[in-house]
Structure formats: structure tokens, C-alpha cells
Amino acid sequence: MLDLKSVNFDRVLRRYDIQMESKESPEELAARMVPKDPYLRKVVEDVVFMRSKNITENVASALKNYTPEEVIEHGLIKGMDVVGELYGRGIYYLPHVMVAAEVMDKGVKLCESQMKGARETRGKVVMHVAEGDPHDIGKNIAAVLLKSNGYTVVDMGRDVSIQDVITTVENEKPAILTGTALMTTTMSAFPKISERLRERGINIPFICAGGAVNRAFVESYPIGVFAAKAIQGPALANKTMEGYDWRRLRENWDKLTAAKE
Ligand code: B12
Numbered sequence: 249m250l251d252l253k254s255v256n257f258d259r260v261l262r263r264y265d266i267q268m269e270s271k272e273s274p275e276e277l278a279a280r281m282v283p284k285d286p287y288l289r290k291v292v293e294d295v296v297f298m299r300s301k302n303i304t305e306n307v308a309s310a311l312k313n314y315t316p317e318e319v320i321e322h323g324l325i326k327g328m329d330v331v332g333e334l335y336g337r338g339i340y341y342l343p344h345v346m347v348a349a350e351v352m353d354k355g356v357k358l359c360e361s362q363m364k365g366a367r368e369t370r371g372k373v374v375m376h377v378a379e380g381d382p383h384d385i386g387k388n389i390a391a392v393l394l395k396s397n398g399y400t401v402v403d404m405g406r407d408v409s410i411q412d413v414i415t416t417v418e419n420e421k422p423a424i425l426t427g428t429a430l431m432t433t434t435m436s437a438f439p440k441i442s443e444r445l446r447e448r449g450i451n452i453p454f455i456c457a458g459g460a461v462n463r464a465f466v467e468s469y470p471i472g473v474f475a476a477k478a479i480q481g482p483a484l485a486n487k488t489m490e491g492y493d494w495r496r497l498r499e500n501w502d503k504l505t506a507a508k509e
Contacts, residue, residue, distance in 0.1 A: 281330050287313050288323045291355065295327025296334075298347045305346065307355040316359035316396070320389060321479055324355045328385060347383055356392060356400045363396035370398040370490050371423035376413055377406035378437040378458075384431035384456060390426065392480035397482040398471045410437055414444050416451070424488055426481070430457040435460040439469035446470055453494040455484055463501070 287310040294303040310319045331348045334340040340348075373394055377384045384406040391401050402420050404412065417425055425445075429435040438456050445454070453465045456466040457475040466474035471494045475481060483504050484497055497504065 251502045256300050263331050277330070277333060281326065281333065283322055283326060283477060285358070288319070291319060291323030292327040292330065295324060295348050295352045295355070296330045298344065298351055300347075300351050303351050303355050304358060311359070317393065317479065317480060320356060320359050320392070321477075324352050324359070325389065325478070328352050330490070333369045343469045353387065353388070356389060360392045361398070363392070368398070369400040371485065372400045372402065373424045373426060373485060374402045374416055374420055374422040376404040376406065376408040376428070376431070378427055378429040378434040379409050380407060381429055381431050381434035382406050383458065386478060387426070387428040390428075390457070390481045393478050394481050397485070399485055410440050410444065413441055414448070417445060417450060418448065422452065424455060424464045426455040426457070426487055435465070437456045438466070438472060442469040442471050451494065453484070453488050453497055455481065467505055468499060470494070474501070476505065
């Protein structure tokens with residue numbers, strides 16, 4: 249009978265085609281993308297190597313040295329960036345991505361429990377992921393950061409139809425709407441939402457994010473304001489509450505997001 253303990257799965261599962269085609273080995277990739285700090289490094293590695301049992305302990309250790317926002321930004325999100333890169337290169341498959349996302353979520357929940365939310369709400373934000381799009385990890389992180397900065401979040405979840413977004417904005421009357429799209433097939437919902445809101449005289453900033461969109465695309469339709477990172481959400485929201493409209497947010501975008509790059 250085959251003795252499983254003697255099998256080296258690293259060799260069995262090695263994809264030589266990918267290894268030959270990649271300019272960089274996974275080890276080199278990890279060295280480039282994983283932070284040097286030992287606490288953050290452990291958090292990143294737990295996400296990348298899907299260590300569900302370790303994540304709580306390692307996030308708790310990192311939280312002794314860093315703020316919850318820093319652990320999310322430089323640990324948990326960084327880990328997911330590495331997973332995305334491995335997936336893009338065909339080294340990881342969808343099940344790896346799903347398990348890594350669960351590990352990350354466990355870490356985000358622990359960080360969230362340590363964040364201080366303001367007692368009074370600074371304003372209401374309606375958040376959604378575009379119709380047909382299941383990618384809600386970034387939106388969930390952005391929601392945590394907005395909540396911890398004192399905003400009331402109406403989270404519509406993922407795969408939200410354009411009509412539901414319009415109805416919710418009409419009913420909830422938020423100061424800001426956000427949309428996330430990671431697929432080129434789903435991002436086209438944003439200009440449609442912009443148009444339908446403006447037909448109704450609604451001109452609130454519509455913060456759009458996700459790997460499928462960039463600043464040029466988001467600024468190609470009225471009310472759209474681009475966000476590259478979740479941490480930029482509170483900065484853009486704070487300025488909105490100070491009275492900046494979508495045009496002024498765009499004009500000052502570089503300055504507003506500079507410290508958050
Ligand atoms: C995780 C993942 C999944 C998970 C999603 C789990 C979940 N609950 O989200 C699962 C496994 C379900 C999945 C499925 C699929 N996926 Co997928 N997936 C990914 C992956 C690897 C990582 C995405 C991610 O979570 N990144 C980390 C988060 C933190 O990043 P983010 O969402 O962009 O958020 C950041 C910013 O955008 C911003 N942000 C986001 N929202 C907001 C909101 C506000 C207000 C603010 C301020 C900021 C902000 O802040 C975050 C960082 O700070 C990417 C590859 C990649 N490199 O991106 C592919 C990727 C997005 N997937 C892809 C595809 C094709 C699919 C599938 C169609 C695959 C398939 N063949 O079945 C299916 C979808 C099927 C369906 N329609 O239901 C493609 C999309 C290609 C395209 N251009 O259209 C990608 C790019 C992979 C690839 N290279 O091909 N996927």
C-alpha cells in the first residue's frame with residue numbers, strides 16, 4: 249500500500265509548465281510581496297497558506313503592535329493580494345481562493361471587534377457589489393473601515409440589481425453611494441446607475457472601486473468618484489460630510505487619497 253507520509257506533495261503538485269513560463273518563482277513572489285515585519289508577515293502567510301487555526305492568534309499578536317486598520321491594510325489585504333497573484337498565474341485554483349478568503353474574513357472580524365466606532369453617526373452610506381458580481385471581499389473591508397469611522401452603513405451585499413440600488417438610494421437617502429466591480433462584465437452597471445440617479449435629481453457622490461475599474465473609467469460618467477483602496481473610503485466620506493460634492497472630490501482626489509496610497 250502507498251505510504252502517504254512518504255509522498256512529497258510539493259513535487260507531485262508542482263506545475264512545471266507554470267514554473268517554466270513564470271519569470272518569478274512563488275518564493276520570489278512571496279519575498280517581494282510579503283512584509284518584513286514579523287507580526288504582519290505571519291498574518292500575510294496565514295492568509296496565503298490558508299492557516300485557519302493560526303489566524304486568530306497571529307492577528308491578536310499583530311494588534312498589540314499595530315492598529316486594526318493597519319493589520320487589515322498591511323496584513324490581511326496584502327495576503328489576499330498574494331493569493332490573487334497566485335490565482336492569476338494559475339498556481340492557485342478557486343478552492344484555494346475561497347478558503348483563503350474565509351481565513352481573511354476571520355482576521356477582519358477580529359480587527360473589527362477592536363475598532364472604536366463613533367457614537368453618533370457622521371452620515372449614511374449605501375454600499376453594494378455590482379449585478380452579476382460575487383466579489384465582495386473588498387466591499388466588506390471598506391464597510392468595516394467606514395463603520396469604524398462613524399458612518400452608518402446600509403450594506404446591500406453582492407450581485408445587486410441596478411433597480412434595487414436606485415430604490416434603496418431613494419428610500420434611505422444616503423450621503424454617499426458606493427459600488428464595487430471586479431469583473432469587466434459587471435462594471436457597466438455603474439454608468440447606468442449614475443444616469444438613473446441623475447434622472448431622479450440625485451447627485452450624491454458615487455464611490456466606485458474594484459479591480460475592474462480605474463479612475464478614468466469612473467470619471468467618464470457624472471457623480472462617479474474612484475477609490476483604489478478601502479482605506480480611502482473614510483477620507484472621501486469625511487470630505488463629503490464637509491460639503492464637497494462629486495466634482496470637488498474629483499478635483500482634490502490626488503490630495504485626498506495621497507496619504508492613503
Ligand atoms: C477572491 C476571488 C474570487 C472569489 C470571490 C469571493 C468573495 N466573496 O469575494 C470566488 C472564488 C467566489 C471567485 C469567483 C469567480 N471569479 Co474571482 N477572483 C478572486 C480574486 C483572486 C481576488 C479578488 C479579491 O478579493 N481581492 C482582494 C480584495 C481586497 O480586493 P478588491 O475587492 O479589489 O478591493 C480593494 C479595492 O478595490 C478597494 N475597494 C473595493 N470595494 C470598495 C468599496 C469602497 C467604498 C472603497 C472605498 C474601496 C473599495 O479596496 C480593496 C483594497 O483596499 C481575483 C483576482 C485578483 N487579483 O483580483 C479574481 C477575479 C476577480 N475573478 C475572476 C473571475 C473570472 C471569477 C469567476 C467568473 C471564475 C469562474 N471561472 O468561475 C468566478 C465568478 C463567478 C460568478 N459570476 O459568480 C477574474 C475577473 C476577470 C475580469 N476582468 O472580469 C479575476 C480578476 C481573476 C482573473 N485574473 O481572471 N473569485
